[in-house]
Amino acid sequence: MYVAVKGGERAIDNAHAWLAEERRGDAAVPELAVAQIREQMTLAVNRVMAEGSLYDPDLAALAIKQARGDLIEAIFLIRAYRTTLPRLGASEPVETGAMRCDRRISATFKDVPGGQVLGPTFDYTHRLLDFALAAEGEVPEAATAAPDPAPKPRITGLLDRDGLIETEPASDETPPDLTREPLGFPAGRALRLQALTRSDEGFALGMAYSTQRGYGRNHPFVGELRLGRVGVEVEIPELGFAVEIAEIELTECETVNQFAGSKTEPPQFTRGYGLVFGQSERKAISMALVDRALRWEDLGEDFTGAPAQDAEFVISHGDNIQASGFLEHIKLPHYVDFQSELELVRRIRAEAAASAAEREAAE
Amino acid sequence: MDVQALSGGFADTPREAAQAFRAALTAMARPGRIEDVAGARPPAPLSVAAGTLLLVLADPATPVHLAGPLDRPEIRDWLRFHTGAPLSDRAGAVFAVGRWADLLPLDAYSLGTPDYPDRSATLIVEMDALDATGARLTGPGIETSHGLSLPEISAFRANRARFPLGLDFFFTAGVRLAALPRSTHVEAV
Amino acid sequence: MTQAEIRGEAPGADYTFAYLDEQTKRMIRRALLKALAVPGYQVPFASREMPMPYGWGTGGVQVSAAVLTPEDTLKVIDQGADDTTNAVSIRKFFQKTAGIAVTEHTGEATVIQTRHRIPEAPLTEGQILVYQVPIPEPLRFLEPRETETRRMHALEEYGLMHVKLYEDIARHGEIATAYAYPVKIEGRYVMDPSPIPKFDNPKLRMAAIQLFGAGREQRIYALPPYTEVVSLDFEDHPFVPGKAEGACALCGSETSYLDEVIVDDRGGRMFVCSDTDYCAGRRAAGYRGEMAAEEGGA
Known part of the structure; x- marks a missing residue:
């Protein structure tokens, strides 16, 4: 039974x-x-x-x-x-140029106006396990200094002033939102950047790394990497002006990439851009490299077949919630479909065996 | 904006909208079938059925065209207050509502594109009455054939001929509604 | 102010009826109407992130949430069974968020959400069948690019599909697709019927409304009742719906779709109906298969 x-x-x-x-x-x-x-x-x-x-x-x-x-x-x-939260409004664009930087480095210049600020980074730690942390104890206080009031102008802005880098025209257009509208292709840069900043860090890293190894290489320099806090302002219609409602921490990476130009247009450096919530340097740099790779069409470059150049490929596969959900759904029962394949394979095998026997008998 | 604009919406939106949508879904899935809806009490001369459809389907993402005499302040205010839908000309409309003669010409509305035939307008046609006589409908959603009192024949035949592009229609009279998607074949009887 | 109050709900309500906010429901409802108007065409929709993983029925759940009314009776099946864990989980979700009646009986349900099966009992005019769809694009495994497949549908360019099916015949002597078998709708759109076994394909022309939801892929499509559905085939290789030979060991049915169950490690196996409600109904009516318990047994 x-x-x-x-x-x-x-x-x-x-x-x-x-x-x-x-x-x-x-x-x-x-x-x-x-x-x-x-x-x-x-x-x-x-x-x-x-x-x-x-x-x-x-x-x-x-x-x-x-x-x-x-x-x-x-x-x-x-x-x-x-996804359940109501949308009560949209902020003004955040001004990362006015960021109160905890960290700000440029790889393209030895020194820059406003100075290089190393900040809280793992970069020059020796990766030795610190067994002192295993014992509970307080860390000694880090040295402090008064905040440096000097403005920290964007490095790309300095290049832009001399016409050495492509100009990024300002726009007041409301950017699209892939969490509210179905994704369609071709996807504009604003949508691609949204997809990248939400994308899985490991995926973005892998894609960016592939460009460095020659799959859509674009010769990036880290023009500037900055980490710090910016104010978020919302326009209040009743007041007629914007008020600051919060402060958030952001990491921004602007890369300066291989130049484009022709006989008629003098060469200019090009840009890649990364902006991520919190201190997320690996992600911000990855994002900038992939952003730049995806811009091949806008910049009149060739599509070399590199995965990182393929917007549909990158955007469709970078979301770890979509990816892990679909990957793990194969744990669900599929026995009905498997049964149908089992029948099919058995039948095809039986037919093959029968025709083999027939051939043998005929010989 | 007068007081009338603030009233006449759903009392219990999630439930009433669900019930009214089911009627609209059934109507669109079974062309020619007449369904009753309730919930909206829009300013005259907008019918209960047309008003209810707008409450269920229209919002800030869907420009609405008010055709002919429906384009009046009390209806504009009511629509804006209850749905947030922007008003639009025929070409930009996702929904258009009015009497047949006021809605014409049909070629002014978006028919969708070959890549995205869903990006076409839906017309809500206000009628004096609706009954299951008149034109003979066949096609998806209809087992054999169905009758419906359409305002004319040729426009709907021309619309069908463009399939998969085309307009989709609701017909409303009082609390009753019926639908005619672009997939339906229409013949005079 | 609580979230519920901001959303205009009664204070104390944990969820709005059927979980989704009204704006999301409106967006899905508009997509459903267009899907019914263009049968077999995949309407893009801004699928929301649901409190269950992508690939586990988020599309079906959003479609069900958009069509359910408080008066509905819901049935949820996975692999034809009401008691598989994901079916149980989705049924519980709607009991909790919509407070609706649920049933395991196909005949009592007004809305049926399914994964991988069409119930054996013919559905009726008052019913809606909602399918969970993993990959809605029937051409996806022939052409991975959305931009390309969209163009192929627009131009009604389905040659690639026929080539694939014909290559199957050349290699295996028959079309080697056993589930998610492609169909053509009203002579126009090629459609993926979701991963139902091809045994179920002939049931796709039915009296009930069929709605298909693919959450991760952001697509909704539909079949109005009695829509013409043709399984793709060739004159010399006509479509054949297949199933396991044999009869259900519990109810004796020889016409229902059967699951194979391995009963020991010596090659022993038995077959039982995949549609658990259908099987239970037959047993209640006195039908017995060869391994069924005697009257009054378990």
């Missing part, structure tokens, strides 16, 4: 209870507070905000806790929450 498997509902409830227990881990170890994640796992929080497309460090920290540290799962939680 056979009874089909039942009890899907109870299995799900039990799985959820078990999952909650696993998330908590050994109850003898103190539980993580959301504030601890927010303050001490900041770069994870930043990544969740960037790819979740929602600037809220507390919610991102909560999502990381709930997701047991699985950042893609945490990004998913934030995305699903974000």
Whole structure:
């Protein structure tokens, strides 16, 4: 006698209870507070905000806790929450030129107006495990200095003044929003940049790296990388002017790339652009390289078949929530389809065996 | 904006809109079938059915063309307050509403493109009455054939001839509505 | 001010009816009407991020959420079964967010959301069948580029599909597609019926409204009742809906689609109906297969 498997509902409830227990881990170890994640796992929080497309460090920290540290799962939680939020307005464009920089470096000039600021970076740490961190202890306070009031003009702005880099015309056009309109191709640069800033960091990194290795190479220099806080302003119609409603941390990368030009047009450097929530340097640089690779058509370059040049390929595959959902859905039962293939393969094999036997008999 | 503009919407939007949409969906899936809807109390002369369709379907993303005498302040205000839909000429309209003669000519509306035939206008035609007699309809959604009191024949035949491009129609009278998608073949009886 | 208040809902309501906000529902509803007006054409829609993963029915769930009314009775099946975990999960989602009645009986349901099957019992005029679709583009595995496939549909250029099917015949002696078998709608659009076994293809012309939702791929398409649906084939190789030979071990049905169940490690196997409600209905009516429990048993 056979009874089909039942009890899907109870299995799900039990799985959820078990999952909650696993998330908590050994109850003898103190539980993580959301504030601890927010303050001490900041770069994870930043990544969740960037790819979740929602600037809220507390919610991102909560999502990381709930997701047991699985950042893609945490990004998913934030995305699903974000989509339920009402849209009460749109901000003015943020002025990254007026950023209060914690870090600001240029690879194209030895020194720049406003100065190079190394800031809180892993760059020159020796990657040696610090066993002192295993013992709980306070870190010595870092040296402080008064904020440098000198303006930090954009490096690309300096090049632009001399006509050495392509001019990026200002626009007041409302950019498209791929979370509200279905994605269509060809996709303009604003839409591509939105897709890139939300894209999976690993995917963006891989794509950018491929351009460096020759798949759509575009000779990038980091013209400037800046990290810091900018004000977010919203125009209040009743007041007739914009008020600052918040301050957010951003990483911006502007690359200066191989020049374009012709007999009639003198050569000029070109641009790649990356802008990401929080301190997300790897992502911002990757984004700028991929942005530049995707601009081949606008700049009259050849399509060499490189994946990073292919906007449909990049945009369609960079979203880790789409990708991981579809990848993992193959865990779901597919036995009906498998059964239909099983029948097909059996029949074709039987027919092949029969005709082989026929041939043999005829010989 | 007078008080009338602020009233006449759904009392319980999620539920009423769901019920009215089901009627619209059924009508579009079964061309010629007449459904009843309720919920909107728009300013005259807009019918309950046409007003309800607009509440269910129109919003700031869908320019609406008010044809002929419907283009009056109290209807404009009502539409803007309840849906946020911008007003539009025929060419830019996602929805157009009015009596048949006021909606013409049909070639002024967007028919969609070969790549995106869905980007075409939907016309809401206000009628004095609706019944299952008159033109003979066949095609998707219809098992054998269905009758519907259409305002004319040839315009709908010409519309069908452009398939997959074309306009889609709702017909409204009082609380009743029926639909005629571009896929339906229309013949005079 | 709570979120619910900002959205204009009654205070205390955790979710708006059927989860989606009204603006999203309007956008999906408009897409559904255009999909019905151009049967088989894939309408792009701004699919929302749902609280379940892409690939797990987000398209079907959004379509169901846009068509459900408080009076509906919902049935959810995956692989034909009401009790598979993802079907249970989606049914629970709508019970929680829409407070609607649910059923496992095909005949009692007004809206049926399905993954990979069409129920065995013929659907009726009052019903809506909502399909979860992973890859809505029937040409996708022949041409990965959306820009290209869109042009092919616009120009009704389906030669590539026929070449593929013909190559199957040359290599295997028959068309080697067992599920998601492509169909042509009213002589115009080639459509993916979602990954249903080709056994179900003949049922695609039916009395109920069929709606297809692909969340990740942002597409909605539809078949109005009685729409002409032709499975692609060749005169000398006509379409044949296939299924496992044999009868259901529980209810004895010889005409329903069967799942193969491996019962031991010595090659033993049995077949049971994939449509669990259909099978239960037959058993309730007294039909017995060879491995069914006796009357009064489990």
